[in-house]
Amino acid sequence: MSFADLGLSPKLLEAIAAAGYENPTPIQKEAIPPALERRDVLGIAQTGTGKTASFTLPMIERLSKGRAKARMPRSLVLAPTRELAAQVAENFEKYGVNHKLSMALLIGGVSFGDQDAKLTRGVDVLIATPGRLLDHFERGRLLLTGIEVMVVDEADRMLDMGFIPDIEKIFKLTPMTRQTLFFSATMPPEIQRITDQFLHQPTRVEVSKPATTADTITQNIVRIPSKDDKLKRNVLRELLRRDDVKNGIIFCNRKSTVDIVAKSLQKHGFDARPIHGDLAQAFRTETLDKFRNDELQFLVASDVAARGLDIPAVSHVFNFDVPIHSDDYVHRIGRTGRAGRKGATFMLVTPADGKHLDSILKTIGAKEIEELDFSKFFEENPVAERRPRGGKAEKSGKSEKDGKGRRPSRRGRKSDQDEAKNADASQADQPAEASAHDDGDKGQKSSNSNNQRGSSRRRGGESRPSRRREEA
């Protein structure tokens, strides 16, 4: 089946051809025809499946007729993060090149005044994070009664971030006659409830998780004998130096860990930058652009910042921390091995991670994971005097082992303190974007945290945040 068979207009087909796409992906094949018929669609799909085009293409088709009125956008796309919202906007630009649609992006970190001026002129497409949209609404700068099509993208992520009450509120501000296109990678009960309430006889389209069975991905774990972040950073550096590592994303569970790991890698001469929700928007955009353009080798990321990012051709994914939710593992490793390319993933596992590892193994099937032997690993990868490939020489040139395979005592480890010094201390006790990731690097301060397994440190591990945490 080709794009032409889906009922799209010649103008759109031209734009698709210019984007270089030959055939629709499964979600596009199934979602575009009902969306063009103005039916509601419930798409169960994650990033990498082509889901963004499956809603932008029919939206452009529908919006090609008619005009926008001041302060009354004709369509609305809600995305959980600024990056995802910006990516949706890029999709509209790419596929809408032959249409004159006006668009506004309402995300945090962008001047309120500029956004407001656009709304005043009238927009066909409004792309927003929920918090920022409601800010505009509550200031009386926006009316949602002209919404013809509403999209909710990555709904399960919105749930993780505590946005569901906002989403319900926004649904209620739009007309009942709207068309709704709703996407989620998973369907937990809260999401099911929302779709039951606000979608009208939707066409349900489900595509399989791309990463779980991708045989182009080789998955590895390295067991670390104690929950010592310094040791983990040491192992991480060895992994990053492997010959086949072209580029990679390093995932951490907490924003504070992201900062520490990125600083540590930079200090050791690696070309790495952090990305998480507390960093300035301009920095995040610049970092992503550099990474996409191959000007940056390593991105150290939190889940929320990275979720949904369209970054082609990542050779490796590193899990510095074992994710609390197995879904996050699937998302993380899904950043590599795309479109038939080979990819490899490495996850550092400490004794405290047992429960979360078990749930990941259950989700993906234990057979798929290779285990690297930690002790052999260091024998085969001597730490001393190594340089990152293509990076600057290490400043200290010192081994973190004392030459006899022992690590120095914590008191003597000044560099560790240096590495952490510049990390934002105020973040140290904050959860990463999802509060469920509340199992972070506090153990770093304990040199013997093995015995903390299963203790109260996992408090709230599976709970949802009640407060809205505005990523945007």
Ligand code: AMP
């Ligand atoms: P998404 O799941 O929307 O984030 O899309 C994942 C990636 O697939 C993006 O890089 C898209 O540009 C790309 N893509 C979307 N549709 C197609 C298609 N029909 N053929 C090839 N690539 C596509």
